Amino acid sequence: MADEEEDAPFEEDAEEAGGGLDGGQGKRKRLFSKELRCMMYGFGDDQNPYTEAVDILEDLVIEFITEMTHKAMSIGRQGRVQVEDIVFLIRKDPRKFARVKDLLTMNEELKRARKAFDEANYGS
Amino acid sequence: MAEPVEAGCEEPVSARDSPPPASPPSGPAAAAETAEEPQVAAETAEGEAAEPGAGAEPKVAAQAGEAAQGQEGPELAPADAEDPSLQAAAKKMKLEMKEKKDKKQKVDEDEIQKMQILVSSFSEEQLNRYEMYRRSAFPKAAIKRLIQSITGTSVSQNVVIAMSGISKVFVGEVVEEALDVCEKWGELPPLQPKHMREAVRRLKARGQIPNSKYKKIIFQ
Numbered sequence: 111m112a113d114e115e116e117d118a119p120f121e122e123d124a125e126e127a128g129g130g131l132d133g134g135q136g137k138r139k140r141l142f143s144k145e146l147r148c149m150m151y152g153f154g155d156d157q158n159p160y161t162e163a164v165d166i167l168e169d170l171v172i173e174f175i176t177e178m179t180h181k182a183m184s185i186g187r188q189g190r191v192q193v194e195d196i197v198f199l200i201r202k203d204p205r206k207f208a209r210v211k212d213l214l215t216m217n218e219e220l221k222r223a224r225k226a227f228d229e230a231n232y233g234s
Numbered sequence: 235m236a237e238p239v240e241a242g243c244e245e246p247v248s249a250r251d252s253p254p255p256a257s258p259p260s261g262p263a264a265a266a267e268t269a270e271e272p273q274v275a276a277e278t279a280e281g282e283a284a285e286p287g288a289g290a291e292p293k294v295a296a297q298a299g300e301a302a303q304g305q306e307g308p309e310l311a312p313a314d315a316e317d318p319s320l321q322a323a324a325k326k327m328k329l330e331m332k333e334k335k336d337k338k339q340k341v342d343e344d345e346i347q348k349m350q351i352l353v354s355s356f357s358e359e360q361l362n363r364y365e366m367y368r369r370s371a372f373p374k375a376a377i378k379r380l381i382q383s384i385t386g387t388s389v390s391q392n393v394v395i396a397m398s399g400i401s402k403v404f405v406g407e408v409v410e411e412a413l414d415v416c417e418k419w420g421e422l423p424p425l426q427p428k429h430m431r432e433a434v435r436r437l438k439a440r441g442q443i444p445n446s447k448y449k450k451i452i453f454q
Contacts, residue, residue, distance in 0.1 A: 141376050149402065152367030153409040156424035163412075166430045170408060170443075171372075171401050172380065177444040178397065179384045191385055193392045196400070203442065205407070206400045213399045214392060 142168050372398045407442060408433055 146167050150159045182195035193214070200206045356364060378394045411433035412425050419429075437443045 141380070142372060145370055145372055146405070148366050148370035149405050150409055150425070152363060152365075152370050153406045154363075154413050154423070155409060159424050160426060162427045163425045163430055166427055167405060167408065170430075170434065171405060174404050174444065175377070175380055175397060175401060176384055177446060178400070179381055181444065181446065183385060189385070190387060191381060191389050191393050193390070193396055196393065196396045200400060206403050209399050209403050210396050213395055217392070217395055 140165070140168060142171065146171075370402075372401055374398060377401070407437065411436055 143164055146164050147159055150164065150167070151157055155163075178196065178199060179191055181199055182191045183189055185198065186192055186195040197207070197210055200210060353361075353364065374394050377398050378389065381389050381393065381397060408430065409425070412429040413423065415432045415436070416423060416425060416429045421429075434443065438445065
């Protein structure tokens with residue numbers, strides 16, 4: 111794939127598209143191809159996005175998660191990643207911050223609802 | 235588009251029938267919502283300051299003023315319950331809090347209604363896209379594996395939930411910026427790598443992409 115050469119110098123962590131069994135450095139199987147396609151369509155791209163664009167996005171996401179994890183490990187309780195650390199790192203970005211708060215609140219509600227449902231079943 | 239729906243799409247369980255009030259599809263909505271709360275707080279603070287002027291003692295005014303500043307939690311613990319003026323102040327604060335909560339719930343309900351009206355008037359293609367937008371998600375197992383391979387220790391479920399959510403917002407930011415670039419350059423979707431790279435360059439300039447690879451030297 112010719113665009114690999116364009117991508118590699120751009121992406122600092124050389125993660126080339128997997129596929130070969132070469133065992134070369136950084137050859138990783140694509141983790142999120144299907145989900146990323148759905149997501150790109152949802153956010154406004156075409157129904158069939160280009161594979162190269164999906165690859166670039168996947169590398170970006172993996173780099174993002176890696177950065178966040180490293181930062182979270184260095185604050186709060188060292189060597190561990192906790193939710194509070196993530197929330198702290200995100201505090202300046204309004205969208206992400208609101209999203210995390212909503213997700214955690216909804217999760218709590220769902221857990222409570224499931225617990226109440228199970229108890230109701232157990233009772234009857 | 236039946237397959238992508240099954241593969242790697244998570245259903246936000248309660249979200250189908252009654253869209254939760256606070257999952258805004260676009261940035262301005264999220265910013266507006268977080269902006270709304272301090273606004274409501276400011277309004278009630280002003281209300282507090284205005285009311286004591288209507289024939290109450292300066293002591294009540296001082297109490298109400300102080301209470302209005304520390305408004306976040308239910309701070310209604312008057313020290314001595316015998317003093318009627320303190321009781322009145324406490325009751326007033328309780329009413330104000332209840333009003334604030336009611337107003338916020340009403341705002342949420344308004345938002346829910348508006349979303350329902352909007353979604354009901356979507357075309358087929360728009361409905362499809364909206365469904366993909368709501369349902370697509372990163373697989374929790376893969377994210378958990380990724381984080382654990384970086385930390386070396388196990389992580390809790392909440393961390394995985396938070397990280398998946400943030401990553402989805404991140405993807406949204408990049409895709410929206412890339413679509414802006416695409417439109418600005420007079421081209422059409424589907425997005426090409428050059429749009430993505432330009433989008434990333436712009437986001438980096440704005441500081442929205444974390445990059446801890448270069449240490450800043452402040453003083454030489």
